[in-house]
Amino acid sequence: xxxxxxxxxxxxxxxxxxxxxxxxxxxxxxxxxxxxxxxxxxxxxxxxxxxxxxxxxxxxxxxxxxxxxxxxxxxxxxxxxxxxxxxxxxxxxxxxxxxxxxxxxxxxxxxxxxxxx
Numbered sequence: 085x086x087x088x089x090x091x092x093x094x095x096x097x098x099x100x101x102x103x104x105x106x107x108x109x110x111x112x113x114x115x116x117x118x119x120x121x122x123x124x125x126x127x128x129x130x131x132x133x134x135x136x137x138x139x140x141x142x143x144x145x146x147x148x149x150x151x152x153x154x155x156x157x158x159x160x161x162x163x164x165x166x167x168x169x170x171x172x173x174x175x176x177x178x179x180x181x182x183x184x185x186x187x188x189x190x191x192x193x194x195x196x197x198x199x200x201x
Contacts, residue, residue, distance in 0.1 A: 085125055085126065085127055085128070086125070086126045086128075086170070086189060087123045087124070087125055087126070088123065088124060088126055088172075088189055089120065089121060089122065089123055089124075090116050090119045090120050090121070090122045090123070090124060090174055090176075091116075091120030091121065092189070093116070093124065093172065093174055093183060093185075094113045094116040094117065094120060096183075096185065096189075096190070096191065096192045097109055097112060097113050097116075097181075097183070097192055097195065098113050099191075099192070100191075100192035100195065102157060104154075104156070104157075105153065105154055105157075105195070105197060108153060108154075108197045109195070109197070111179060112174075112176070112179050112180075112181055112197055115176035115177055115179045116174060116176045116179075118176060119174075119175075119176050124172050124173065124174060125172065126170045126171065126172045126185065126189055127170070127171050127172070128168040128169070128170055128171070128187060129168060129169070129171060130167070130168055131162045131165035131166070131167065131168065131169045132162070134162055134169060134171060134184075135159065135162035135163060138158065138159070138162070138196075139159070142155060142159075150199075151198060151199050152182075152196040152197060152198055152199065153196070153197050153199060154181075154194060154195050154196045154197050155196065157194040157195075158184065158194040158195070158196055160194075161184055161193040161194035162184070162194075165193070167187065168187055169184050169185070169186070169187070169193060170183075170184065170185035170186065170187060170189050171183075171184060171185075172185065178198075179197075179198065180197075180198045181195045181196060181197045181198065182195065182196040183195045183196075
C-alpha cells in the first residue's frame with residue numbers, strides 16, 4: 085500500500101485525458117482541486133484479480149455498469165497487464181473515480197468515472 089495526495093492523482097489524470105473521457109476527466113480534475121492536499125491509499129492487487137471482480141460487477145450489477153464511464157479502457161488495461169496494478173478511489177463532491185495506475189504511481193492506465201446524478 086502507498087499513500088499519495090489527491091493533487092498528484094489530479095496531475096496524473098490531467099495527463100491521461102483520452103478523447104472519449106476528456107470532458108469528464110476535466111470536470112473531475114477541477115473538482116479534485118479543492119481536495120488536493122488530501123491523501124488517498126493506493127493498493128496493488130494482481131491485475132487479473134481486479135479484472136475478475138470488475139468484470140463480474142459489470143456483467144451482473146446494472147447500477148455499476150450504468151453509473152460509470154470508461155469501461156472501454158478499463159478492461160483492456162487490466163487484460164494487458166501481467167502483474168499488479170495500482171488501484172485507488174478519489175471523490176470530490178458528487179464526482180468520483182476508480183483509478184488504475186502503474187506500480188510506480190506515475191501513470192494512469194484507466195479510470196471509471198462516476199456519472200453525475
